[in-house]
Amino acid sequence: MPIGVPKVPFRSPGEGDTSWVDIYPFRNKKKPSPFQLNLDEKKISMNQVSLTGLINRFIILLLGL
Numbered sequence: 001m002p003i004g005v006p007k008v009p010f011r012s013p014g015e016g017d018t019s020w021v022d023i024y025p026f027r028n029k030k031k032p033s034p035f036q037l038n039l040d041e042k043k044i045s046m047n048q049v050s051l052t053g054l055i056n057r058f059i060i061l062l063l064g065l
Helices: 023-030 041-063
Strands: 005-011 021-022
Touching: 021 023
Parallel strands: none
Antiparallel strands: 005 021
8 A cells, every 4th residue: 555645746837846746636637627627519519510511521531433
């Protein structure tokens, strides 16, 4: 069984020195979870339309139409 919490080196933007931080809070500090992101419905629908068009082109190329 490990003793203590694993640590990783972390340097904040604008700071020159690297410090060692616990890995568990570091995971949450580095990137927001998908549940914390603000989703833009317009961008999502545009991405779906673009992806559908790409899939259709790929199928046409595969079928040789």
